[in-house]
Amino acid sequence: MTFADDAIAWFDRNARDLPWREPTTTAWGVLVSEVMLQQTPVVRVEPAWRSWMTRWPTPADLAAEPPSEAIRMWGRLGYPRRAMRLHACAVAIVERHGGRVPDDLEQLLALPGVGTYTGRAVATFAYGQRHPVVDTNVRRVVSRAVEGKPDAGASTTAADLVAVEDLLPADEALAARASIAFMEIGAIVCTARAPRCTVCPFETACAWRATGEKLPEGPSRKPQRYAGTDRQVRGLLLEVLRHAHGPVPRQRLDVVWPDDVQRARALAGLVEDGLVEPLGAENFVLAGDAPRTAPTRWGGDDQSIRV
């Protein structure tokens, strides 16, 4: 038996029942799930994914609306730039690929918000191709089971892709199944802090298990602060803008954070990222929500019309 065989056998009995794994899920549904799952736990993604797919069943549906609607629907999933990139991704899919999510890896990787992991995940899980799909779970599993090390590097390297590809069965369909199985084992069994080695399909073959499965003492990654950072301030500002119907006066943003310098920097960052647009000197809206002025056939006065 191999790691892949054992992983597939385990997955067949233990896989979570997630909506984006249903056979009827489209490639767009898979892509949306993968972007939402970037750094966000499954339990929070699931309801958001259902709402999103109900409102925008195809890339063209999303592309037809302004980015502001995507940012609002994103809710509190975190890292809202992902919402904007997913919108840009939908637009690109319509423009470059006629509204169909491409099945070619190079074309996938060229889409906004689609990187090394997400591109391969879509090619593999939506289209059944054979690619190494390497996320934090897979890096950890391979690091432990194959290399005997308690944890892997912080990001995916070219060497990681090669190491994982070496584990994949030659058969395309089996390789795709092994990839989702490796991820699931990392998410459910071979977890970062409290691995459940006694129920792991790799228990007897695991190189790390053989060494006594010692976890490193300190934090393996650098501490991730939040309180008091620009990220927190951006979150507070965006929360106000998400719930606003019309333009938001600067004064309403001023009250969310006392430090003028930091607040201004955070707001400028949101504008720089394209999440927020200034409207005149003293008002702000989510990207795409600016009322457009259009000429009317009744005369010269500009009239604000929502488009």
Next chain:
DNA sequence: AACTCGTGGGT
């Protein structure tokens, strides 16, 4: 290569 970018649940 190192850094930024949200949010919330588990321990």
Next chain:
DNA sequence: TACCCAAGAGT
């Protein structure tokens, strides 16, 4: 309580 960490991408 504070800290860890979660299907990463872009610069």
